[in-house]
Amino acid sequence: MQPGNGLIGFIGLGVMGGPMAANLVRAGFDVLGYNRSTPAMDRLRDAGGTVATDAADVAARCDVVVTMLPDDLAVSAVYDEALLPKLRPDVVLVDMSTVTPALSRDIASRAATSGAMALDAPVSGGEQGAIEATLSVMVGGDPTTFERMLPVFQAVGKTINHVGEAGAGQTVKAANQLLVGGIIELVSEAILFLEAHGIEQGPALEVLSGGLAGNRILERKSAAMVAREFKPGFRIDLHHKDMGILMSAARDANLPLPLGAIVAQLFIASRARGDGGLDHSALLRNLEALAGR
Numbered sequence: 133m134q135p136g137n138g139l140i141g142f143i144g145l146g147v148m149g150g151p152m153a154a155n156l157v158r159a160g161f162d163v164l165g166y167n168r169s170t171p172a173m174d175r176l177r178d179a180g181g182t183v184a185t186d187a188a189d190v191a192a193r194c195d196v197v198v199t200m201l202p203d204d205l206a207v208s209a210v211y212d213e214a215l216l217p218k219l220r221p222d223v224v225l226v227d228m229s230t231v232t233p234a235l236s237r238d239i240a241s242r243a244a245t246s247g248a249m250a251l252d253a254p255v256s257g258g259e260q261g262a263i264e265a266t267l268s269v270m271v272g273g274d275p276t277t278f279e280r281m282l283p284v285f286q287a288v289g290k291t292i293n294h295v296g297e298a299g300a301g302q303t304v305k306a307a308n309q310l311l312v313g314g315i316i317e318l319v320s321e322a323i324l325f326l327e328a329h330g331i332e333q334g335p336a337l338e339v340l341s342g343g344l345a346g347n348r349i350l351e352r353k354s355a356a357m358v359a360r361e362f363k364p365g366f367r368i369d370l371h372h373k374d375m376g377i378l379m380s381a382a383r384d385a386n387l388p389l390p391l392g393a394i395v396a397q398l399f400i401a402s403r404a405r406g407d408g409g410l411d412h413s414a415l416l417r418n419l420e421a422l423a424g425r
């Protein structure tokens with residue numbers, strides 16, 4: 133799929149999908165977008181895209197359809213109602229949402245019965261990565277279709293790997309969410325530990341970033357965490373969903389993930405506190421409550 137060669141549909145123009153669709157336009161693709169709420173569609177129009185009347189309109193007019201929706205429920209609804217029923221054999225469906233590997237496998241096999249192809253291509257890199265077109269894209273499904281879709285992935289991402297058959301992209305994304313959630317918890321504990329000892333955070337976190345403990349959460353999120361700014365970004369509610377995907381896939385493989393299980397519990401605690409709409413770095417607030425701070 134090259135720019136100027138057919139129409140790309142994009143369904144789900146939220147925190148991630150909005151800038152990703154805009155980057156496809158910037159790369160020269162003709163983009164037909166659809167989102168349940170209209171302000172998101174106005175933003176795509178301003179960025180140079182066109183908008184559809186509904187998801188079925190996208191399905192009828194596009195050769196490639198990308199979805200970037202919240203969860204299994206939303207993806208199933210759009211695929212069942214709009215994308216799969218009248219699927220043409222030449223169409224490629226690319227789901228970039230984070231969902232269960234089982235749903236991605238089911239979509240791929242149902243697309244194949246119509247002679248079409250479906251890839252799962254979840255991403256990592258957050259809103260900033262979506263805006264800057266520097267996402268990591270982990271792709272499961274037919275390798276030849278992956279090669280054909282590379283220009284689409286290159287318009288939104290920087291590190292793009294085919295990681296296995298249908299569903300494999302989602303399995304790799306679950307491992308990603310284990311790492312990100314666990315590291316956020318550890319950075320939170322380090323911040324509160326330093327605070328408890330009256331250490332100035334700026335120089336301390338900077339020197340930690342330069343050593344073996346250095347990581348992207350420290351680099352990108354620790355300053356906002358120290359300032360207790362938790363505007364999303366990536367919401368606690370979505371990371372909670374991803375920890376559910378991870379723990380269920382680990383159970384399927386008979387694999388214990390002891391630290392992952394604790395982090396999954398901490399996300400539940402955050403939601404119970406009413407923090408579900410905050411950035412996932414707000415895991416820090418749990419720890420403050422636990423420490424009576």
Ligand code: NAD
Pocket residue numbers: 143144145146147148149166167168169172187200201202203206209210228229230231255256257258259365366367370
């Ligand atoms: P979001 O809630 O901001 O965006 C989802 C969009 O889908 C919303 O605009 C919503 O109106 C729209 N939508 C929902 N149901 C719809 C339907 N039936 N038809 C049309 N539009 C519909 O979510 P997001 O942060 O953009 O995340 C999207 C996906 O990407 C999720 O699976 C999330 O886990 C994953 N993800 C998010 C981030 C991040 O930092 N936000 C990073 C990596 C991956």
